[in-house]
Amino acid sequence: MIQIEKVNKWYGSYQALVNVTESVAKGEVVVVCGPSGSGKSTLIRTLNRLEPIQSGRIVIDGVDAYGPHVKLNAFRSHIGFVFQQFNLFPHITVLENCTLAPTRLRGLKPSEARDEALTLLARVGLAAKARAYPGELSGGQQQRVAIARALAMRPPLMLFDEPTSALDPEMVGEVLLVMRDLARDGMTMVCVTHEMGFARDVADRVLFMDEGKVLERAVPSEFFARPEHPRLRQFLSDIRTPFAEAA
């Protein structure tokens, strides 16, 4: 589904991605973790070309993302993207957020789009909020709507960039539940997240990034039980025992 080959990316003189080569199979769920600033967002954003790259190749579902003939908008509409900050459109209702792209880009009739959107909203547990405006929802609810909005384009692939990091702790669970449900249905997913419970239970593979490089990749059981790279060991102990020093 995804082939990433020797991708390099610079922000000015700062190299944010260093020779990244990875692949993700259809139906696979990959979790990406790593310290802040390690290039996780950059990597996931290059997958739907929100960021340009300077060298390398990314092929998604047979389409060369940075190739000269790619129809960028159509390409992006086949990849669902969920942002850390939700980024719902605040001027229209929850339902309209979910029907805007399908009616305009998939050519659905308003009534069809509406039915599909309501089904999706029911799936994320928010059918009752269809007429609300985003500003009237909690963070967790907004993020679930954002997932429904992305799903409304029926993408074969979903990308998540720290979908729970901006949430209050009590709302993290509801969003992860939706994501778990998606994974169970066979969706191909790449998730940047620090929710290690999610990684352990749901991921098929976990990647660890630092300083723009993927330092380790393994199935969750290996990843957590026998971390090889010293940086990863440090990282895992940091997130497991945040108050270690005090204890």
Added chain:
Amino acid sequence: MIELIDTYWLYFLVGQYPHGPLGGLALTLILAVLGLLFAFPLGLVFGIARVSPWRSVRWPVTALIQVVRGTPLLMVVFWAYFFLPSLTGQNTDQFWTMLTALVVFDAAYLAEIIRAGIQGIGKGQTESARSLGFSYLDAMRLVILPQVVRNMLPSLVNQFVATIKETSLGYIIGLTEVSFIATQINTQVLTRPAEVYLLLGLTYFILCFGLSRLAFWLERHLQQRTMAKAHA
């Protein structure tokens, strides 16, 4: 163009002075400076009255400000032109007419800037000053207004730009400020109106653009200082 400047630059800058009354760009500037200078204290009083806790103060001033802001400056100028003489009992010349109109008009606009400034500083400051035992007026004078006036500096420069532009209306009542002088020059030269008025526009532009850049710079400077303080 050069030849035009060469012949008329002095007339353009000062009018007939010293053989007649001062005019031209100098008059424009004097009018703008005096206008803002007199409008400021009046605007301050109006602005404070606008947020006064006493209705009998707040309402009439609010009404006055709304009336002035809903009226074109030219209307104010005409009222001053036709009715100042009967009000003061003596003939008022164009200079004082224009100055009066500018002061009344600008005071109403400054009052709104000051009101916004006072309200922007927020209840917290007033409340903490009041809880220390200051009277309402002392809290205003010692705590609120010093902050408002300091934050206001960029707005004042912008208002000065607006005032310079407003002085051009003196043209209509025959005041010999720079637009009027330009038209005089145009009547004398006759053949090159485009150049004459381009020069006029350029003159205003240099003056006003320079000042608005200054206001922009001041604003950024103030912001940075406030942020530096907040971090300290």
Added chain:
Amino acid sequence: MTPIFDLNLLLTGTYHDWLVAGLITSLSLTGISLALALPLAIVIALIRLSPVKLLQWSGFAFVEAIRNVPLLAHLLFWYFGAPELLPTALREWLYARNVEATSAIIALTLYTAAYMSEDVRSGIRSIPGQQFEAARALGFSFVASMRLVVLPQALRVTIPPLISQTLNLWKDTSIATVIGVAELMYQAAKVESATFRSFEAFAFASVCYLGMSLLITGAAGWYQGRFPVRTA
């Protein structure tokens, strides 16, 4: 014996007709200039926001060149200066028509568009970049993202300042007097010199200006109540 305030003068007869004709001209000037200035303002704002440096810069130059010169000087230029630059045939064609009103509309349109473009620009900039990005991530094109996501939100933020620019435009039409456009102020002055009833003539004009201003201010208040700015 003439009454102190001759209301009849305003309600019927020739002078009444003159004043009403002036009012209609002022309203038309406002309407036409607004209709032309709005799209122009949006184009200028988009130019200033474009990623091309040269475009950004020319948008900036246009806006500053216009804002830093008084409307009166613009009017003088477009009325006295600009026609000289036209080819003779076109000039004569123009003079055979209403050259005063044409010049006034050009000046008012450009002046208003310059100010409005700044409001549109800051309205667009007030919408967080992630909104645009989220639209692009869904597969919308640049234009569709702007049209469906950014502009509708920016509009909510922008309409109130645009209404207040319309108020300024309404008041600014009075300055067209200077080039002899027979708008409200011009007609009031004409009635004044024909009848020496300055008070009645100016009272009529003032009430019209003020009444319309109040309507416009009311519209801004209504809009903000009806279409609140929503944030997530």
